[in-house]
Amino acid sequence: MGVLVLNAGYEPLHTVSVAHAIRMLVRDVAVVHETDGTDFGGLFPRPKVVRLVRYVVMKWRYSGPPRWSRRGVLQRDGHQCAYCGRRATTVDHVVPLSRGGERTSWLNTVAACGGTARSCNSRKADRTPAEAGLSLRFAPRVPSWDELHRPAWA
Numbered sequence: 001m002g003v004l005v006l007n008a009g010y011e012p013l014h015t016v017s018v019a020h021a022i023r024m025l026v027r028d029v030a031v032v033h034e035t036d037g038t039d040f041g042g043l044f045p046r047p048k049v050v051r052l053v054r055y056v057v058m059k060w061r062y063s064g065p066p067r068w069s070r071r072g073v074l075q076r077d078g079h080q081c082a083y084c085g086r087r088a089t090t091v092d093h094v095v096p097l098s099r100g101g102e103r104t105s106w107l108n109t110v111a112a113c114g115g116t117a118r119s120c121n122s123r124k125a126d127r128t129p130a131e132a133g134l135s136l137r138f139a140p141r142v143p144s145w146d147e148l149h150r151p152a153w154a
Ligand SMILES: [Zn+2]
Pocket: 081, 082, 083, 084, 085, 086, 112, 113, 119, 120, 121
């Protein structure tokens, strides 16, 4: 029989095994919300429903795309330059901001090598890839939540 896990705001999230629920209680991740009345000789009565101590934001995590970040772009592209495949530490705007490219769009940003005059980001500067004689090795895309984060409690 499963134990229902409620978010700190009381929304039901999922069910876990009794053993898992007890571990959450022991780790102070959750508190007992409802028991089934059976005292089975442990520290806690047998839980039927537990509630997370800290609020887990599920709504933004699983509906809608992740919010843009530089770090996210580098993670999505595996820290590889979208133009040459070398190690990337900078983020390039495919359509430059000076040309009306979007600053915080997953689809207009790629990981790019930078830092030296010969790096792709420096060579490209305020030009489009075609103008700079560079081509994208892959098309930028919106990453999944899973690529960027895994919830710490899972
Ligand atoms: Zn490069």
